[in-house]
Amino acid sequence: MNAAAANPNLLVQVEGLHTYYGKSHILDGVSLEVAPGEVVGLLGRNGVGKSTTLKSIMGLVQPTQGEVLLEGKSITGLPPHHLARLGIGYVPEDRRIFRLLTVMENLRTGLDRNGVTAERRAALLDKAFSYFPRLAERRAQAGGTLSGGEQQMLAIARAMMLEPKIILLDEPTEGLMPSMVSQIRKIIDVLHQEGVAILLVEQNVPLTLEASQRVYIMEKGCVRHHCAASDIKVDDPVIKQYLGV
Amino acid sequence: MADFFQNIPFDLLLIQTVNGIVTGLILALVASGLTLIFGIMDVVNFAHGELFMMGAYLGVVVLATTGNFWLALVVATLLIAILGGALQILTLKPLIGRDPLNTILATFGISLILQNFALWEFGPVSRKIEEPIGAYFTLFYLQYPWYRIVIAALAVAIIGGFWLFLKYSKFGVWIRATTQDRVMAQAMGIPVPWVYTGVFAIGAAMAGASGVLFGPLGSINHTMGLDWVLKAFIVVVVGGMGNLGGSIAAAIFISLLEAYASIWVSPAQAVIVSFVVLILTLLFRPTGLFVATPK
Numbered sequence: 414m415n416a417a418a419a420n421p422n423l424l425v426q427v428e429g430l431h432t433y434y435g436k437s438h439i440l441d442g443v444s445l446e447v448a449p450g451e452v453v454g455l456l457g458r459n460g461v462g463k464s465t466t467l468k469s470i471m472g473l474v475q476p477t478q479g480e481v482l483l484e485g486k487s488i489t490g491l492p493p494h495h496l497a498r499l500g501i502g503y504v505p506e507d508r509r510i511f512r513l514l515t516v517m518e519n520l521r522t523g524l525d526r527n528g529v530t531a532e533r534r535a536a537l538l539d540k541a542f543s544y545f546p547r548l549a550e551r552r553a554q555a556g557g558t559l560s561g562g563e564q565q566m567l568a569i570a571r572a573m574m575l576e577p578k579i580i581l582l583d584e585p586t587e588g589l590m591p592s593m594v595s596q597i598r599k600i601i602d603v604l605h606q607e608g609v610a611i612l613l614v615e616q617n618v619p620l621t622l623e624a625s626q627r628v629y630i631m632e633k634g635c636v637r638h639h640c641a642a643s644d645i646k647v648d649d650p651v652i653k654q655y656l657g658v
Numbered sequence: 659m660a661d662f663f664q665n666i667p668f669d670l671l672l673i674q675t676v677n678g679i680v681t682g683l684i685l686a687l688v689a690s691g692l693t694l695i696f697g698i699m700d701v702v703n704f705a706h707g708e709l710f711m712m713g714a715y716l717g718v719v720v721l722a723t724t725g726n727f728w729l730a731l732v733v734a735t736l737l738i739a740i741l742g743g744a745l746q747i748l749t750l751k752p753l754i755g756r757d758p759l760n761t762i763l764a765t766f767g768i769s770l771i772l773q774n775f776a777l778w779e780f781g782p783v784s785r786k787i788e789e790p791i792g793a794y795f796t797l798f799y800l801q802y803p804w805y806r807i808v809i810a811a812l813a814v815a816i817i818g819g820f821w822l823f824l825k826y827s828k829f830g831v832w833i834r835a836t837t838q839d840r841v842m843a844q845a846m847g848i849p850v851p852w853v854y855t856g857v858f859a860i861g862a863a864m865a866g867a868s869g870v871l872f873g874p875l876g877s878i879n880h881t882m883g884l885d886w887v888l889k890a891f892i893v894v895v896v897g898g899m900g901n902l903g904g905s906i907a908a909a910i911f912i913s914l915l916e917a918y919a920s921i922w923v924s925p926a927q928a929v930i931v932s933f934v935v936l937i938l939t940l941l942f943r944p945t946g947l948f949v950a951t952p953k
Binding site: 493497498503505511512513518521522523575 | 831835838846
């Protein structure tokens with residue numbers, strides 16, 4: 414079914430993914446790849462299937478055709494909780510904080526796994542709280558009472574608790590104030606330095622080009638263009654054509 | 659009208675208050691299991707009353723072999739938890755994602771099977787469980803059994819213990835996360851299908867424990883679950899579907915109302931009060947009496 418062979422040197426390979434919502438064909442053969450520790454941007458207008466690509470990787474929607482590989486092994490059709498344990502962190506577009514759970518309990522949803530020692534727990538929490546001191550201040554507060562930016566921080570910190578190999582980051586700066594946007598930008602760099610790969614879906618083109626090593630540009634459920642982030646400028650004709658900015 | 663109220667002796671009122679609270683707490687235990695299962699799994703469990711009944715019968719069997727009521731309580735509760743978990747895996751797990759009507763029919767089927775199993779296994783003659791504590795204390799002109807007070811305390815302890823479990827344990831955090839957003843819970847690595855099984859087992863255990871506790875107060879037969887599940891459903895609706903605190907408040911509220919009503923009318927007629935409360939709630943506060951007004 415797939416032309417490209419499994420490559421264990423790649424972290425995530427998406428091969429010819431077709432996904433439907435009812436009768437509407439959302440993904441029409443999406444293929445992309447992410448190397449270990451790489452930040453990859455996924456650009457495109459609203460409704461071209463960027464979020465659906467992330468959801469399909471996470472197992473939240475079932476592709477009708479195509480395959481997702483993690484480190485060369487097929488993970489298509491595995492339940493999401495299994496994928497989370499295999500090292501895929503997911504930060505959804507609407508953040509989906511557990512609103513009635515405290516900040517600490519939100520983090521616990523990712524921390525309470527088998528094989529996490531007390532020291533490891535403490536180290537992971539320390540790290541999250543040093544990146545996001547605001548969360549430390551509010552650790553006993555319900556997630557739903559946080560501001561939009563704080564919720565975004567919590568969503569990222571929560572995914573970090575899984576010690577993921579890759580984080581699927583869906584529009585992390587949407588609706589945030591500029592100061593928050595630059596903070597999220599810094600966190601992407603920090604995660605990158607730690608060796609966590611990121612598949613970043615964003616509307617903010619300059620930020621994506623700056624933060625990523627490579628970008629994919631999607632239109633109508635397919636990848637139309639693919640290049641190194643340094644090879645393309647914000648005012649490039651390709652960007653104009655597919656993103657209309 | 660004033661005459662009407664003055665004719666009620668104060669002691670009778672107090673006795674009925676105690677009765678109402680004791681029944682209310684057993685009912686709260688039954689209803690918490692039901693509301694927990696609904697709140698997390700969206701499953702309306704029509705077999706809940708039969709799990710209560712099976713708990714009572716298992717209590718009878720273990721008591722007959724060991725002679726120890728408290729051992730019977732623990733063993734029956736554990737066995738009903740296992741039965742509940744097995745029923746969930748066999749009948750409800752394959753239905754996840756289907757129309758809710760499927761699960762309603764499935765649990766209704768389970769309830770019929772369990773009822774008929776009990777009839778076949780234990781026969782139509784009602785059984786009795788001896789009260790484990792025979793002592794009485796004087797409440798005005800009545801000799802009030804200590805056992806009733808002990809059940810009330812145990813119901814409080816079980817519900818309180820469950821609350822602490824929900825609040826602090828790993829599985830408790832998983833349950834609450836799943837209730838709020840099952841998709842995100844899965845994406846965080848929480849094995850949601852097993853959370854469902856666990857929750858069903860816990861809910862079943864609560865029904866089973868209440869069955870054994872209630873055993874000495876009434877007679878045990880294969881249809882005893884019907885009354886309780888009906889009342890538990892009223893409580894769950896009045897308290898707000900899926901709202902644990904609301905169910906507990908509603909259980910005590912309705913039991914007290916029935917207890918007071920039976921000062922004037924026969925206990926069988928007093929049940930009507932519950933239905934009146936149910937209908938009024940559905941008419942004027944369909945989300946439940948004991949929940950914050952939805953925005």
